[in-house]
Amino acid sequence: MGAVLSKKRIRKSDAVVQEVKVVESCMVAPSAQTPRHGLWLSPLDLMLVNRGHTPTVYFYRSESGGDFFDVARLKAAMAKALVAFYPLAGRLGVGGRDGRAVIDCAGQGALFVAARSELAVDDFSGFKPSPELRRLFVPRVEDYSPPVMCAVQVTFLKCGGVALGTALHHVAADAISAFHFFETWSAFSRDGDAAAAAALEPPFHDRTLLRARSPPFVHPDALTVFCPKLNLSTEPSARPVVSEAFDISKDQVAALKSACVSGEGGRVSTFCAVSAHVWRCVCVARRLPPDATTRLTFPASVRRSLRPPLPAGYFGNGIIWLGAAGQVRDVASSGSEGLPSVADRIRGAVRRMDDELVRSAVDYFELTTEADSKPAPGRMAETELRVISWLGMPVYDADFGWGKPLAMLRAEAERAGFVYLMDGGQGAGSVRVVICTEAAILDDFQRLLYAKF
Structure with a gap:
């Protein structure tokens, strides 16, 4: 006997698009020395080398007082997370004689932007993708050459809430890896150094485990x-x-x-x-x-x-x-x-x-x-x-x-x-x-x- 899914109406946003004012833009470098080399990219990475950045947005409603999403605390936590996730502080580059793309890991830093807007969280109650959502809350990365691997924008809204926009270059990470980084960054901010380091799985960076066979062979099936x-x-x-x-x-x-x-x-x-x-x-x-x-x-x-x-x-x-x-x-x-x-x-x-x-x-x-x-x-x-x-x-x-x-x-x-x-x-x-x-x-x-x- 068939079941019926009940319908839930999604209220469409009627917000008038307003500009976001950037109040700070800087690079956050790892807080400690990190390996400096050209990180070899697997064929599964290289197929995404020209795909650009994946844009996402988190919305937070303010339930606390004046230190809500304190910028200094966020940047300090990011600097600590980037020590383990050091490729996200690098740049897209070219390595060796073969001209193969690599991530140039030299601690250049991740882009951090702080901004303000007269919009409110409730203006986006439908929470659905749109060109305006990206334009408003995702940091611009097009002007950076060579491309940055990671960029974030913290936008403080008039309701007291926050929109956290992110742009990770797809050559650096898929969704599983991206969420791993955001878990680590947020844990350093929330729990402090010792608790975050003890609770989280460290990233593994040797991508040669996905090296092609020699010679390459594609099974017909x-x-x-x-x-x-x-x-x-x-x-x-x-x-x-x-x-x-x-x-x-x-x-x-x-x-x-x-x-x-x-x-x-x-x-x-x-x-x-x-x-x-x-x-x-x-x-x-x-x-x-x-x-x-x-x-x-x-x-x-x-x-x-x-x-x-x-x-x-x-x-x-x-x-x-x-x-x-x-x-x-x-x-x-x-x-x-x-x-x-x-x-x-x-x-x-x-x-x-x-x-x-x-x-x-x-x-x-x-x-x-x-x-x-x-x-x-x-x-x-x-x-x-x-x-x-x-x-x-x-x-x-x-x-x-x-x-x-x-x-x-x-x-x-x-x-x-x-x-x-x-x-x-x-x-x-x-x-x-x-x-x-x-x-x-x-x-x-x-x-x-x-x-x-």
Whole structure:
């Protein structure tokens, strides 16, 4: 018997965009001597060398007195965190005779910006990505050459709250590594030196563990599930694109996971269940031709799939993109076997992750030219959906001593067809779905997301 997801209305921000006034901008260097060398980058890093910085924003509501987000305390804590995470104080450079990109680690520092604004936390109660969110709260890094690896902006709002914008260069860290740094920085600010150092996993910086084989070899079966590139159309879309956030409660997630279990039984992860449901909803809302082939791609961490596994705290890029595909009529089927079948397609791709697949992916990118790593122009085909999961990651653990963030999100979506999943604000087990898609299908997508399944 199907369950029904209750609808939660998301209030749209009606704030008038106002400028942010920068009051301080400086470089924060590590507080102690750090290694000085060109940090070798793996093929999984190099594929992102031209991808630029990942923009995120944390929102904090003021619950305390006058020292709320004290700038001196934040900078001192960052300087201590950068001792262990010293590549984030470096710059993108070129090393050796081969011209291969490296992170030039010489303690140059991370960019720290303090600012003020007449906006308030409640002006962004929808907490969804937008170009204005990035423009207002994420520090500008475009003017720095060579590129900085890490930049943060602390914006004090008129309500007493704070927007903490961050920009980490993707060549330096994936999401797992980025959250590791923010956990460490906030712990130094919150708990002090000894407690932070004792409680946290130190980062591991030897990226040669993801060196390509000699000679590189891509197993023929790898490309049936490994998806190194997006399928993009060079034709611009005439339809406006918007981002929106939807919340699914713990009970609703449990019901969805139960609906994904096939007759043979078996456990279905939250990621597989929610991704399968979102994929079906997008296919139906976009009114795709039944005989078209649709594909869902998603990042998967290689850290535990290698033999031996990567060390705990591996700092860098340790993800590859996997994919599941099928005909629209099968993915969008409303029959009793439809949702379990779609979840099984995704689960099957996850289960294919092993040492050979990861090594083949690393070798593939070793053989890929630098030109191929540049972000391609154009839009994703409507048959494509890309789901990025931050489920289970310490998204809300960035407590600098003044409480956990009210919300955290990517500041600006990349393009239509991108979906982010993260633990929701309705308690453990809830999920927030942030989707960037064509405005014309948003109402249908919302109706389908909260309909019977």
